[in-house]
Amino acid sequence: MGAPLIGARIERKEDYRFLTGAGQYTDDVVLPGQTHAVFVRSPHAHAKIRSIRKDEALKKPGVLALFTGEDLAAAKVGGLPCGWLITDVNGQPMKEPAHPCLAQGKVRYVGDHVAVVIAETLEEAHEAAEAVHVDYEVLPSVVDTASASSKGAPQLHENAPDNTCYVWAIGDKSVVDKAFAGAAHVTRLDLVNNRLIPNAVEPRAATGAYSRADQSYTLYVSNQNPHVERLLMTAFVLSLPEHKVRVVAPDVGGGFGSKIYIYAEDVVVTWAAKQINRPVKWTAERSESFVSDAHGRDHVTVAEMAMDKDGKFLAMRVHTTANVGAYLSTFASCVPTILYATLLAGQYTTPVIYCEVKAVFSNTTPVDAYRGAGRPEATYVVERLVETAAREMKLDPAEIRRRNFIRSFPYQTPVALCYDTGDYEATLDGALKLADVAGYAARKKASEAKGRLRGLGYAAYIEACGIAPSAVAGSLGARAGLFEAGEVRVHPTGSVTVFTGSHSHGQGHETTFAQVVADRLGIGIESVDIVHGDTSKVLFGMGTYGSRSIAVGGTAIVKALDKIIAKGKKIAAHLLEASESDIEYDRGVFKVSGTDKQKMFGEVAFAAYVPHNYPHDKLEPGLNENAFYDPANFTFPAGTYVCEVEIDPDTGKVSVERFTAVDDFGKIINPMIVDGQVHGGLTQGIGQALTEGCIYDKDSGQLLTGSFMDYSIPRADDVPSFKVDTRETPCTHNPLGVKGCGEAGAIGAPAAMMNAITDALGVKDVPMPATPQTVWRALQNKKAA
Amino acid sequence: MHAFKYHRASSANEAASIVARNGEARFLAGGQSLVQMMKLRFVSPSDLVDLGSIKDLAGIKADGSGVTIGAMTRHAEVAGSAEVRKAIPALAALAGTIGDRQVRNMGTLGGAIAHADPAADYPAAVLGLGATIHTNKRKIAADDFFKGMMETALQPGELITSVSFPVPKRAAYMKFKNQASRFAIVGVFVADTAGGVRVAVTGAGPCVFRSKELEAALSKSFTAQAAAGVKVSDKGLNKDLHASPEYRAHLITVMAKRAVQSIA
Incomplete structure (x- = not known):
């Protein structure tokens, strides 16, 4: 066969279907007799439900059913579970208030699901939903992260005093305090990591169906991990036998984390399908997505770094309050703890670190993992501190990083993780060169001549991907394993279908995974199809998040491929009348070493399925293998980003003039897809820094940025043409040497952006997003000071 | 969106008379604001009277002293018009920055100023150039036209037919x-x-x-x-x-x- 496929810039197999409108998304699934659901949502941030009047709605044309929390309680439908138990500083479990699928007695955020109306048509369901009269007794609300747990704040849940879910900590505080006491310099920053609203292109959607024939359910849902959805729904919410529920996540138009979770709507349409014995379809409107998709970030942090006189980091101390919203979403609890504080060493040898996290409930949409999940927040803390420390100590920001880089691996950090490999100097040097930092002074001068301010900022991020070793995750509170499963089905004529538990919703797995398979087997990529997203086809799967697909899902496929080749060797040995130990497999050909005797891959496959001449005494027919892979460690992608901004002081508008990213993702399968992932991640990271800010009204608790009229996701003209490159230290503990690339851009970009903006403005901090008004205000304040 | 009756008018008079007969009726010009508001259920007109087929309402006429633009002329036409670009380049440039390409292909001058969104672009040109708004009933000077937040001098059932812009220096x-x-x-x-x-x-x-x-x-x-x-x-x-x-x-x-x- 031809050139190696691993490392090739191959155009995406899935793009023809997506670009020609041939994709099949959840809303495209039309089932015979399907009905339409509309959810009645709370218009209040916090209220008691005095009563719900159904009569008028039930009389509306086309209405088939109307269910409320009382109906679900009577049917013993459970609440939504949280998949990660955090144990607090006193050894107590976190507070887990009930999260009912339809509100029971109380609503706790604007958009909270109160009732569902099911009708023949969507319009009829809308008309009837407007006729559901809910009598609310409005209660005072709290939306603000910093004050949610303060004395006198309105209480959301009876079993969560002071709206506190947990106070969790990592590190030895007394040792850290001591290091601070002896430090030559301490840099302190008060940081806010702004709340974000994910906004996948495809809104969430779910269609539930029930079959009386075999008492089975099918749920089509826009979701990143259909097996996890099924497991949580059957085991914890609906108490159904798992084998009677099929979950299909077909083409999914983006997730960014927001479609990992089990949502109330998914449960309700599944349950209701049986009640009315017809399929029930729900597709979120964009305004519904704004209030009901889990949000991201929302931290308030005090961060301190202690240094010696040479800028060597001695200790770090971080206190964070994380807003989890009104209820605990599926993985909400681990994001500001396990996925955040464990990354605070960054790329540096900081010997001692203490981080304390208080998670608070508030009258806002639940917050959970969003592209990066904890790691952007950690990188923001570390990299803003490092850059600020360099400025305060009059050190070059690259130099202060060099003085503190980890240089020998494996490296055990003081915050639990053990980095297997990396070369931080290589990515830093690469970025400085690619960004032409040497020419920056001249560009700054040119900007100044135009009356513009110019700034330069770095971020040297690290992330923990390929989550996760199940035993480690379990010891940290995970209530699920984090392995992945893959199956390789070789057909009689030698083409291959691969079933993977990883889910693709924009990542390009159908191409990347096919490259791995075709490369390993030495067959054409057109002979390989990747199937995912259906619990009735794929044996099992933990799904896609945390940049884990290639590292964990890809490895499971490789393990299955190894089994295919091993069995193929046995078959070939028989056919070639040779000893199995003499058979070599090389790019599609089984050969007897040192001879010209050989069998093609397709011939061996054919023999396995037409086993006329076959070692039946030793081998089963067929060529189909599966594997489960549980990783030995996390993977640790890292890199350096360099951002250059120009600011118009008259308007406060920030223009991103240059953005350079040099990443180490280990071995790369498809550099074109990786470039695309980095571009997308950077754009989202720039969005967080520059344009995106979720804002609730402090008094009413209303979401003020509830549409694209006020919530600004970045557009093409907000970002420059990115300069990206990679360096490679292969991961040491998976056979492909891969680390994952999906989140890096969103992790590193905000810190680089804000370091550049604060540099241009000559101020210590500016809150994200640095909108024109915010930047202009910062300049006015500086002038006034 | 709530249900409504749809009418396609063939003349300005017909359109005005349908609206006059139905209290909750609205003219439909380009629909770039009205339809969005209907989708969000902010407004629920009983009838929509589509002006799109009325030929007299669209088009651009220029002479030495000014440019007259029909109420149903799309933003993209104004932006691309050689006559407007020559006579009042700032007006063509403004039209070219309204919304996005889709909006500019549908949205109309008359619709934009009748709607009088506080952040709309066209009102700035109409007022800035001291234009004259022609309706099916009268002529209104720009200085008298814009009255407040989404409020104009138009009376119920009154239909903008064109706007005349004098050529500035x-x-x-x-x-x-x-x-x-x-x-x-x-x-x-x-x-x-x-x-x-x-x-x-x-x-x-x-x-x-x-x-x-x-x-x-x-x-x-x-x-x-x-x-x-x-x-x-x-x-x-x-x-x-x-x-x-x-x-x-x-x-x-x-x-x-x-x-x-x-x-x-």
Whole structure:
């Protein structure tokens, strides 16, 4: 066969279907007799439900059913579970208030699901939903992260005093305090990591169906991990036998984390399908997505770094309050703890670190993992501190990083993780060169001549991907394993279908995974199809998040491929009348070493399925293998980003003039897809820094940025043409040497952006997003000071 | 969206008479604001009277003294019109910055000014150039047309047929966009006309308005420097997530300065 496929810039197999409108998304699934659901949502941030009047709605044309929390309680439908138990500083479990699928007695955020109306048509369901009269007794609300747990704040849940879910900590505080006491310099920053609203292109959607024939359910849902959805729904919410529920996540138009979770709507349409014995379809409107998709970030942090006189980091101390919203979403609890504080060493040898996290409930949409999940927040803390420390100590920001880089691996950090490999100097040097930092002074001068301010900022991020070793995750509170499963089905004529538990919703797995398979087997990529997203086809799967697909899902496929080749060797040995130990497999050909005797891959496959001449005494027919892979460690992608901004002081508008990213993702399968992932991640990271800010009204608790009229996701003209490159230290503990690339851009970009903006403005901090008004205000304040 | 009756009118008179017969009826021009409001259920007209087939309402006519643009002329047509670009380049340029390509292909001049969104672009040109609005009943001077937040001098059932723009000596429009909606946070139309300097501001207040301070300064000296020296009052200006009255007042000066800079 031809050139190696691993490392090739191959155009995406899935793009023809997506670009020609041939994709099949959840809303495209039309089932015979399907009905339409509309959810009645709370218009209040916090209220008691005095009563719900159904009569008028039930009389509306086309209405088939109307269910409320009382109906679900009577049917013993459970609440939504949280998949990660955090144990607090006193050894107590976190507070887990009930999260009912339809509100029971109380609503706790604007958009909270109160009732569902099911009708023949969507319009009829809308008309009837407007006729559901809910009598609310409005209660005072709290939306603000910093004050949610303060004395006198309105209480959301009876079993969560002071709206506190947990106070969790990592590190030895007394040792850290001591290091601070002896430090030559301490840099302190008060940081806010702004709340974000994910906004996948495809809104969430779910269609539930029930079959009386075999008492089975099918749920089509826009979701990143259909097996996890099924497991949580059957085991914890609906108490159904798992084998009677099929979950299909077909083409999914983006997730960014927001479609990992089990949502109330998914449960309700599944349950209701049986009640009315017809399929029930729900597709979120964009305004519904704004209030009901889990949000991201929302931290308030005090961060301190202690240094010696040479800028060597001695200790770090971080206190964070994380807003989890009104209820605990599926993985909400681990994001500001396990996925955040464990990354605070960054790329540096900081010997001692203490981080304390208080998670608070508030009258806002639940917050959970969003592209990066904890790691952007950690990188923001570390990299803003490092850059600020360099400025305060009059050190070059690259130099202060060099003085503190980890240089020998494996490296055990003081915050639990053990980095297997990396070369931080290589990515830093690469970025400085690619960004032409040497020419920056001249560009700054040119900007100044135009009356513009110019700034330069770095971020040297690290992330923990390929989550996760199940035993480690379990010891940290995970209530699920984090392995992945893959199956390789070789057909009689030698083409291959691969079933993977990883889910693709924009990542390009159908191409990347096919490259791995075709490369390993030495067959054409057109002979390989990747199937995912259906619990009735794929044996099992933990799904896609945390940049884990290639590292964990890809490895499971490789393990299955190894089994295919091993069995193929046995078959070939028989056919070639040779000893199995003499058979070599090389790019599609089984050969007897040192001879010209050989069998093609397709011939061996054919023999396995037409086993006329076959070692039946030793081998089963067929060529189909599966594997489960549980990783030995996390993977640790890292890199350096360099951002250059120009600011118009008259308007406060920030223009991103240059953005350079040099990443180490280990071995790369498809550099074109990786470039695309980095571009997308950077754009989202720039969005967080520059344009995106979720804002609730402090008094009413209303979401003020509830549409694209006020919530600004970045557009093409907000970002420059990115300069990206990679360096490679292969991961040491998976056979492909891969680390994952999906989140890096969103992790590193905000810190680089804000370091550049604060540099241009000559101020210590500016809150994200640095909108024109915010930047202009910062300049006015500086002038006034 | 609630159900409604759809009518396709073949003349302005027919359209007006259908609306007159149905109290909750609305004219449908390009539908770029009305249809969105209907989808969000903010408005629920009983009837929509589509003006799209009325030939007389669309088109551009220019002569030496001015340009008359039919109410149903799409933004993209104005932006691309050789006649408008020659006579009043600032007007064509403004039309080319409204919304996005889809909006410009559907949205109309008449619809935009009848709707009178506080952040719409066209009202700045209409007021800044001192245009005349022609309706099926009368002529209205721009200075008398815009009355308040989404409020105009139009009476119920009154239909804009065209707008006549006098040709200025020079004019320019500068806007500072809301990052999210891309509507104007502040848009300033500066025109040096036969009748003096006119400065119209959109986005900043509840309704497009003329800045007397800027007009006075630019009448004395039509220079960027003169505009930059004006401190605009923030009294009565809009306050929202994206801009305080103080910031908007500041941006009015900046946009005026840049508008003048581009033509002085």
